[in-house]
Amino acid sequence: MDIRHFRYFLAVARQGNFTRAAEQLGIAPPTLTRQIQDMENELGTRLFVRQTREVSLTEAGAALLIEAEATVRQFEYAQRNAQRAGRGDIGHIELGYVASAVYSGLLQKQVQAFSRECPDVSLNVRESPMASLPAMVLEGRFDIGYVRSPMTLPEGLEAIRLDAEGFVLALSSESWLCRLTEIGPEHLQGETFILPEQISGTLQVAAEGGFAPKLGAQPGGLVAVLALVSLGQGVAVVPESVVGHVGLPGVVYRSIKGCEASSWLSLIYRRFEKSAAVVRYIERVKNR
Known part of the structure; x- marks a missing residue:
């Protein structure tokens, strides 16, 4: 039978x-x-x-x-x-992200839209250090990840370029730079740069100013970077999306005159992904 x-x-x-x-x-x-x-x-x-x-x-x-x-x-x-x-209507997705994906609002927008479309797909969303996130996706500890580009990815990963944004300067409210009407890259030559996880902005600003940057600590996430700035340990070139979203006592944000440096968020994923739920998330982001 x-x-x-x-x-x-x-x-x-x-x-x-x-x-x-x-x-x-x-x-x-x-x-x-x-x-x-x-x-x-x-x-x-x-x-x-x-x-x-x-x-x-x-x-x-x-x-x-x-x-x-x-x-x-x-x-x-x-x-x-x-x-x-x-x-891909049901399943599970492990999603990693860097903090700036939250500050920009992009992570919330894309995760919430996907959850409305596929309410029976569970998502476990966790912040991760950017340096280790690509390897974690490649090894299967995350299915997808939001990182700040440009960055070099290991073989086997692909990236979807998402929203781009410029940089601002985070500095101590006690810094002499606060007295300037405008701050250009050339004014930063003698400053110590606290490094966020994505250092491309720092390097581009220094290049525009025509100097080799004096590199300070690289403490990890943006809040840790801004904490050192608030203590007067240096300045930091950070994504402009932090303005209005991360405020610490003693930290002010200023635009950098003539700065053309920018970065963008990327969704990274395995090239030959098999999970239908993960593929559906990827395709939704591609066709956003």
């Missing part, structure tokens, strides 16, 4: 008539009769009491009815789940 026999049995049990059940199933009545007889022969017992126009369940048939309904229901549930998983 297979699931088809259970469907046939249930149709006859519900209709109480072979002809009506055959019409419902879209098969010929003799075919349905033969299938039910095959079931009875395999089980070694009668399932129906045949009368002239109607049929009724035997005691064995009544016992089978409960199990057949549960079996068909579970089979259909398994089918639907397999189809949904194949479409």
Whole structure:
């Protein structure tokens, strides 16, 4: 017996008539009769009491009815789940991000939009140091990750370029630079630069100012960087999205006159991703 026999049995049990059940199933009545007889022969017992126009369940048939309904229901549930998983409607995604993805609002926008579209896909979202995030995606500890580019990615990863933004200067409110009406790259030559995880902005600003930067500590996330700035340990070139989102006592933000340096967020993922849910997230970001 297979699931088809259970469907046939249930149709006859519900209709109480072979002809009506055959019409419902879209098969010929003799075919349905033969299938039910095959079931009875395999089980070694009668399932129906045949009368002239109607049929009724035997005691064995009544016992089978409960199990057949549960079996068909579970089979259909398994089918639907397999189809949904194949479409990426259900599943799980491990997502890593750097802090600036939150400050820009991009992470919230994309995660919330995906969750509305695929409410049965669970997401575990965790902040991660940018230096280790690509390797964690490649190794499968994360499925996807938001990083700040430009950065070199290991073989096997791809990136989708997302929103770009410029840089601002974070400095102590006690710094002499605060007295300047405008701050240009050339004014920063003697400053110590506290380094965020993405140092391209620092290097570009120094290049525009025509000097080699004096590099200070690289403490990790942006809050740690700004904490050192607030202590007067140096200045920092940070993404402009932090303005209005991260405020620490003793830290002020100033634009850098003529600075053309910029960076952008990227979504990184494995080149040959197999999870349908992850692929669906990636495709949604690509087609945003």
